[in-house]
Amino acid sequence: MSKTPQTYHAWSLDSPCQTMVYYSFAPILVLAFASTTSYAAASNFGGSQIQWGACDPSVVNDTSLACGFLEVPLDYQDPSVGNARLAIIKANATGERRGSLFFNPGGPGGTGIQEVNDNKELLLEVTGGVYDIVSWDPRGVGNRTSPGEIFCFDSLAEYSTFFNGTIELTGIEETGNFTDPADVKALLAQAPIMQTKYEEVGQKCLRSSSGKFLKYIGTAAAVRDMVSIANVLDGPEAPINYMGTSYGTLIGSWFVNMFPERVGRVILDGLFDPIAFATQEPGNTFSSQRVFSDTVYKALITGCALTGPSGCAAASEGDGPLDIDAKFQALLQHAYDATKVNSSVPLTPGDIRLALWGEMYFSSDWSNFVNEEYPQMVQIVNGEAPANTSRAIRKRSTDMIRRMPLMKRSSESNDSPSYTTSAIYCADSVDPQGTTMEDVLEGIISASRNVSHMFGSLWPFPFYCSFWPVRSVERYQGPFNKKLANKILIASNLLDPITPLPAAETLAGLLGQDAVLVRQNGFGHTTVSAPSACMNEIFFAYMTNGTLPANGTVCEVDADFEVFTGVNTADILAHIPSTDI
Secondary structure, eight states: OOOOOOOOOOOOOOSSSOOOOOOOOOOOHHHHTOOOOOSSGGGOOOOSOOOOBOOOTTTOOOTTOEEEEEEEESSTTOGGGOEEEEEEEEEOOSSSOOOEEEEEOOTTTOOHHHHHHHHHHHHHHHTTTOSEEEEEEOTTSTTTSBSOOOBSSSOHHHHHHHTTTSHHHHOOOOSTTTTSHHHHHHHHTTHHHHHHHHHHHHHHHHHSTTGGGGGGOSHHHHHHHHHHHHHHHHOTTSOEEEEEETHHHHHHHHHHHHSGGGEEEEEEESOOOHHHHHHSOGGGTHHHHTTTHHHHHHHHHHHHHHHOTTTOTTOOTTOOHHHHHHHHHHHHHHHHHHHHHOTTOSSOHHHHHHHHHHHTSOGGGHHHIIIIIHHHHHHHHTTOSOTTHHHHHHHHHHHHHTTOTTOOOOOTTOOSOBOHHHHHHHHHSOSOOOOOHHHHHHHHHHHHHHTOTTTTTOOSOSOOGGGOOOOOSOOOOOOOOOOOSSOEEEEEEEEOSSSOHHHHHHHHHHHGGGEEEEEEEEESSSGGGSOOHHHHHHHHHHHHHOOOOOTTOEEEOOTTOEEETTEEHHHHHHHOOOSOO
């Protein structure tokens, strides 16, 4: 079986302005062993039934899939508050059914309904076809689950007017990793207005139609909702089987520790560090999450150099990886210089970094990117492209970002950016720590200098939770070393641009004998980013008969998977330069 890149929703980039609100490790071990109250008692909900029927054909085109709804308490500690309604999808097992496998594709804010529609065959095959594949749109996601998508603006026009003249629309303009004091000064000058704006956005969200529900969304609610669905489908004593990727691993790590007695077969792929998220504001974790992103970028330019000009438009005869990098740096510098002359240029350096960032997730698109999008970006920056080309670049960036579990797009009924991801991150966040916007921007500068030269200055990224007015009624903050009813499988690429290997190692270390960590010798976000027969076999064996590999197992990416013509993953890994870019 071969794995294919999964498709994730993203916000719209169709506007000439950048209309994105981005959202996708120093363990404090004492927290991991802290005592907590019991979490099982309040989740015996399962009195309702799911009436399965045909799915909405505007969303689900596979008629073999069934959809339904389940009402659950908004607040499991206080049922008098009212109910939420979960939209659920199911793919029936193809073999002798052993129960349900619950799946979350990440985000936060990823839609389980569309993911199962898009990836039913993959999910059934990798799990042996012996489970019904069940997923749902969590609270705050889409317009079928209620509470649904979180919007704080009524339209894209309102959002753009509100942030006009700020880095929220233009991105951060810098070159040389903030070695120019003028870049530092210009960025820090934005701190007062951006802090005011973010505080105002928080209040706008609170006053919106979604505002009254903000304290009832979050990861703990997602865990309890999954348990409620499982109680209805398989019974309140049955083991719960789960597969989560990216942010879905945070749901998984909370689940196995909130309900250790219910743990069945669990696969977590592309780990969020649960200790970091339990002890720090989410915005403070994103720089450390990008610790390998520059290396993944170096993999891209290495592959380009190895295939040469016949397979990469950015390469000239005899170019090495650093020669390709020099061309990208020159493009960024040219775009930067152009913005200093005219702030309304069609393609900013922030746009270029964004396009490159989208490529870090799935190497299967790299050849397409360097041969189609890169030449167009060069033409735009040189003023040689038709006026509508920059819009096409942004449209294509949208298509790539839809693969990113850390990003979401708006629904069709509201073209403003969704704040669902912000709302979930901040609902789970520690209480406000007094972080100012100047602190945030200083962190951006530090990350650009010390963590990721290419992607440290991406903006906007997650909503910084010091300015968010609400926390969830329930947040799980540990321990994360519970004794589990069954052993779980943790998977990670060696070079993941956003959920790095140390996060997987943290959780595996905390769970000890109850977890096995398997690594994939590749680059990209989650092991599904590239095909590996070895990893597929491990997933299949674990899901069908509980067999786990030895700790320390490393899987290779399939040799016949070519990233560029004549160039596979192993070729690139063998030639990545050690030099910083």
